[in-house]
Amino acid sequence: xxxxxxxxxxxxxxxxENSIFILSxxxxxxxxxxxxxxxxxxxxxxxxxxxxxxxxIFYTLWKNGFFHPYLCGSVIDMLRLSELKKVLQNWIIPSFxxxxxxxxxxxxxxxxxxxxxxxxxxxxxxxxxxxxxxxKYYYKI
Numbered sequence: 001x002x003x004x005x006x007x008x009x010x011x012x013x014x015x016x017e018n019s020i021f022i023l024s025x026x027x028x029x030x031x032x033x034x035x036x037x038x039x040x041x042x043x044x045x046x047x048x049x050x051x052x053x054x055x056x057i058f059y060t061l062w063k064n065g066f067f068h069p070y071l072c073g074s075v076i077d078m079l080r081l082s083e084l085k086k087v088l089q090n091w092i093i094p095s096f097x098x099x100x101x102x103x104x105x106x107x108x109x110x111x112x113x114x115x116x117x118x119x120x121x122x123x124x125x126x127x128x129x130x131x132x133x134x135x136k137y138y139y140k141i
Contacts, residue, residue, distance in 0.1 A: 004088060005043070006085060007042050019051070021037065034055070
């Protein structure tokens with residue numbers, strides 16, 4: 001049985017090298033980060049491989065809106081530490097075991113992420129091109 005130590009991040013304490021951070025407030029609550037921010041939880045990992053696997057599990061769940069039912073708050077959405085621990089116990093740890101058995105899942109998730117980044121970059125360039133064309137057209141008139 002895997003156990004992960006999860007705490008609320010405190011900027012006054014040092015951050016270990018093998019840890020990921022999970023946003024705790026806002027619409028992006030549940031989003032994994034490699035760098036800490038004021039409103040996040042810290043999840044301690046044993047090694048770099050475990051850190052990377054956990055990051056991608058959290059990323060796919062966050063990207064698909066998995067954490068929305070667990071958010072509470074009337075003005076600012078918030079993910080409670082107790083809810084995160086329940087999610088870890090019921091969903092993350094079982095999927096982590098599956099991911100360790102089948103490494104292809106991680107490669108597929110990374111490939112989809114890279115495709116998403118590539119298309120995002122292309123959309124940004126197309127938007128810039130459209131702006132340039134509009135400027136050229138109106139400056140000629």
